Amino acid sequence: MIRTIAKKEFISTLRDRRFVSLSLIVLLLLLSATIVGLHSYQNLQEEREVAQHTVNEQFANSADRHPHRMAHYGSYAFRPKSSLSFLDFGLDSYTGASVYMEAHRQNSANFSQAQQSTSLIRFGEMTVAFVLQMLLPLLIIFLCFGAFTQEKENGTLKLLLSQGVSLRQLAWAKVSGYSKVVALVVAPALALASLLIFGRGAFALDGDLLLRLLLFILFYGLYFFVFVVLSVVVSALHQRSSTALVSLLGIWILFCILIPKASANLGANLYTTPTRAQLDADVHAEVVKGIDGHNSQDERAEALKQELLKKYGASSLDQLPVNFDGIWMAVGEEQSSKVYQKHFNRLMGIFQKQNRISEWAALLNPYLAVRHLSMGMAGSDFGHYVDFQQKAETYRYHLAQELNHIQATQLRYGDKETRLSSATWGAFEPFEYDTPHASWALANHMISFLGLLLWGIGICIGGMRLIDNTKIV
Amino acid sequence: MKKFRILIKYEWLNFRADRGLLILSLLTLMAGLYGIYYGNTEIVRQRENIADLAQLTEHNIDELKQKYPGEVEAGDIGYYHSTFAVNHPDSWAGLSLGQRDVNPYYIRLRLLNLQSQLYDTENINPLKVLSGNFDLAFVLVYLFPLFIIGLSFNLLSVEKEQGTLPLLLSQPIGLPLIVAAKLVFRIMLVLGLALLLSLIAMLWAGVVPDVRIALWLGVVVLYCLFWFGLAFGVAAMQQNSAFNAVTLLGLWLLLTVVIPALLNVYVAVKQPVPQALALTIEQREEVHAGWDKPKQETMERFYARYPQWRDTTEIEGRFAWRWYYAFHHLGDVAVEDLARQYQGGLLARHELVDxxxxxxxxxxxxxxxxxxxxxxxxxxxxxxxxxxHYHDSLREFYYPYLFKQVAFTHADYEKEPRHSFSSGPDLDTAFSGIVKVLLSVIFVYVLGVLFLSLKETVVK
Structure with a gap:
């Protein structure tokens, strides 16, 4: 019986011309979003790969230079797009693509897509995630709003129930029928996406990528399921199709438009972000208290001087077996990096506090939950952005310190003239960024994961309980 | 006319009795007030931050005065001293934040080469900017259409579905009058709310009263009329409420979400701006190569552009500040074309969207x-x-010290130029935009009337 009902819903939906044409539009949007996403992914990726390759080559083939010149010359880190980011651009369009890595100074990530766009970009971007998160729930609503109300309006609900089906069974049958329809709309696009990922050889087939894709699909599956059950439940609670539809559309507007924006804005309003200028000034003030990379007049430099002189039993700096210039710059770099890290972490802490509001709101709003999880799996979320910045900073620090070490060991004190041969620079490992593991990405979104899971379970238990109490008349 | 007034009066009574509609209106009002509050706090915060920058500059100068108690080479000051180019928000900025949250509203500048400093970004929480601003413009552009749809999706259909339309038509009034009365009542309600919110926002922000008040209010009125026109057109098709709701929401989705997203893709493909990364790489290469090139060659290239400093003393020894700043500037000169292409590309993008x-x-x-x-x-x-330009004026200020080797004293700090820029309105864009909105409104109403006259009134 239940299977029959499910089949009936499936077939009658496919016969509904209006629904079929809507589904075709959504499917078309999904397919075009996949292609558009991949196109823009490849463009950006190529641009950044070329840029990264160029700067790596430039560094390796630099002219003969003094090591501290090289430290100032530095290098660039261009953020590679993560493989799945073509499905969900996430924050990528709003985060900088390049970080200049030089001695003494931590630079911001510059040149985000959003800065290169007009306010058009603020209306949202056409990505697979966008269609799945915003448009599919609408399609589901159109599909399911009449699930019960139509039976009520036609007087068929009583007939059905007289056949010995319970309301709950009827609801499950409808859910399963509608789920098949949704799968029919989504599956071709996801199949195409998977094919594009693995079939064209654009990406190496590795376990992590597969896991991310599977989780990505799984989360969306759960999300659609939540919306299907929710729509059926709301339909059961109403007597008329039109009011059921209006209620569901209201829920959609609340979930997909109002809450996301309001929660993000509220977070930013509650926790003030310090300006970059203030942050730089704070870092500088704290560094000055310590050692200034360019100023050996500083007290701490003096102390270090005395300590080294004592250690090697020398009377002046040029008698030391090591180059004091390199040593005090290494100490200075260490200290300024530590201070910067402290302030950077504080800033990220503030951002995280701001974002926490949205994360907790995900418990109330499955849209937010799936948005966070989707970005996380696609590698375009806040966590991945911070991770890139951290890795760029780590690389910068080690680059500067290695160059300081070369200066300390290979050059004499006060030597500003000697230029080391170009071969020295070729020995440096270039910057490479590896996307962290899927489990790390998932761990960043435990609240959202919990939210989506709770929604799945809650709507099954609570929603069905509501259906039990529905008026049959 | 009297009939019309009676109809309006009953619409009002109906509206007052409908709790759902009252809640919807109240929600819209509250969203609008929150939008005004939010937009204002953002701009107030930006103003405060900009004011703090002056203190940072003062602090930096105090520190330098301490570091160099007597006279000092201007080159040292140019290297260690930083000042800010600031973009003050217009008094209207709080009503529509636009791209002010994505683009930095100040730039920290030193005398070093400009292109390595010009594109530094502000601390931005990407999740927040992705979610966008909940300002008054958002409420008006996004939420008001939904409010209008909520009020008018069942303009006629509800009377039909409740069986009251035949009753109404049995009175000596025609359908057009009923539709007009219903529309006029809703338009008054929506416009009242929209204009009220706009006026509150203007007062709250303390805007400079100029022609923009009329322009803003005019756009608000036209925009609301546009959506009423759509609702009217859909009602004229005389389908049931569910169909109307789906169609109108579909139109909303199409116009506010799908078309903009597709346009964005088109613009990115049609008008790419790949110069950014090339620019940043190129300028570093040029500047750092300056250390390795013969000093005389560098200076010759510099003097070719600034002959007024040609007769200054020759550069001797390993290092001289004037040579250092000369090759820094030559780094900017080398990427002048790329920088122009980049900014030109961005402007072309804007014009394409326009x-x-x-x-x-x-x-x-x-x-x-x-x-x-x-x-x-x-x-x-x-x-x-x-x-x-400010960076240019800084260079002009420091060059005499550098090239004539005049010592920099404490009194000179005050002579350094300061920067201030206020974003102004672009009235031409606004005017041409309004004309387009007006045409759209006319188009929609003509279409609606056409629908209404084509379709025979089905009472049952």
Missing amino acids: RLNVMSVPVNVQGIFNALAGTDLPAHLAFMQSAS
Whole structure:
């Protein structure tokens, strides 16, 4: 019986011309979003790969230079797009693509897509995630709003129930029928996406990528399921199709438009972000208290001087077996990096506090939950952005310190003239960024994961309980 | 006319009795007030931050005075001293924040080469900017259409579904009058709310009263009329309420979400700006090569552009500040074309969107709001221009010290130029935008009337 009902819903939906044409539009949007996403992914990726390759080559083939010149010359880190980011651009369009890595100074990530766009970009971007998160729930609503109300309006609900089906069974049958329809709309696009990922050889087939894709699909599956059950439940609670539809559309507007924006804005309003200028000034003030990379007049430099002189039993700096210039710059770099890290972490802490509001709101709003999880799996979320910045900073620090070490060991004190041969620079490992593991990405979104899971379970238990109490008349 | 008034009066009574509609109106009002509050706090915060920058500069100068108690080479000051180019928000900015949250509203500058400093970004929480601003413009552009749809999706159909339409028509009134009365009542309600919110926002922000008040209110009225026109057109098709709701929401989705997203893709493909990364790489290469090139060659290239310093003393020894700043500037000169292409590309993007926005009235109206508030991309590009000029004036200020080797004293700090730029409105864009909105409104109403006259009234 239940299977029959499910089949009936499936077939009658496919016969509904209006629904079929809507589904075709959504499917078309999904397919075009996949292609558009991949196109823009490849463009950006190529641009950044070329840029990264160029700067790596430039560094390796630099002219003969003094090591501290090289430290100032530095290098660039261009953020590679993560493989799945073509499905969900996430924050990528709003985060900088390049970080200049030089001695003494931590630079911001510059040149985000959003800065290169007009306010058009603020209306949202056409990505697979966008269609799945915003448009599919609408399609589901159109599909399911009449699930019960139509039976009520036609007087068929009583007939059905007289056949010995319970309301709950009827609801499950409808859910399963509608789920098949949704799968029919989504599956071709996801199949195409998977094919594009693995079939064209654009990406190496590795376990992590597969896991991310599977989780990505799984989360969306759960999300659609939540919306299907929710729509059926709301339909059961109403007597008329039109009011059921209006209620569901209201829920959609609340979930997909109002809450996301309001929660993000509220977070930013509650926790003030310090300006970059203030942050730089704070870092500088704290560094000055310590050692200034360019100023050996500083007290701490003096102390270090005395300590080294004592250690090697020398009377002046040029008698030391090591180059004091390199040593005090290494100490200075260490200290300024530590201070910067402290302030950077504080800033990220503030951002995280701001974002926490949205994360907790995900418990109330499955849209937010799936948005966070989707970005996380696609590698375009806040966590991945911070991770890139951290890795760029780590690389910068080690680059500067290695160059300081070369200066300390290979050059004499006060030597500003000697230029080391170009071969020295070729020995440096270039910057490479590896996307962290899927489990790390998932761990960043435990609240959202919990939210989506709770929604799945809650709507099954609570929603069905509501259906039990529905008026049959 | 009397019948019309009676109809309006009963619409009002109906509305007052409908709790759902009252809640909807109240929600819209509250969203609007929150939007006004939010937009204002953002701008107030930006103003405070900009004010703090002056203190940072003062602090930096105090520190330098301590570090160099007597006279000092100007080169040292140029290296360690930083000052700011600031983009003050217009008094209207809080009404429509535009791109002011994405683009930095100040640039920290030293005497070093400009191109390595011009594109530094502000601390931005990407999740927040992705979610966008909940300002008044958002409420008007996004939420008001939904409010209008909520009020009028069952304009006629509800009477039909409740069986009251035949009753109404049995009175000596025609259908057009009923539709007109219903529309007029709703239009008055929505416009009242929209204009009230706009006026509150203007008072709250303390805007400079100029022609923009009329422009803003005019756009608000036209935009609301546009959506009423759509609702009217859909009602004229005389389908049931569910169909109307789906169709109107579909139109909303198409105009505010799908078309803008597709336009964005088109613009990115049609008008790519790949110069950014090339620019940043190129300028570093040029500047750092300056250390390795023969000093005389560098200076010759510099003097070719600035012959007024040619007769100054020759550079001797390993290092001289004037040589250092000369090759820094030559780094900027080397990427001049790329920088111009980059900014030109961005402007071309804006102009392309300006041409394409006829396809979506919401995009157009958002553009008008941003243009009026001075928060769009061209306003930012104008600020970048102004910051570049400021850097030029800084160089001009320091060059005499550097080339004539005049010592820098404590008294000289005050003579250093300071920067201030205020984003202004772009009235031309706003005007041409409004004309387009007006045409759209006329188009929609003509279409609606056409529908109504084509379709025979089905009472049952």
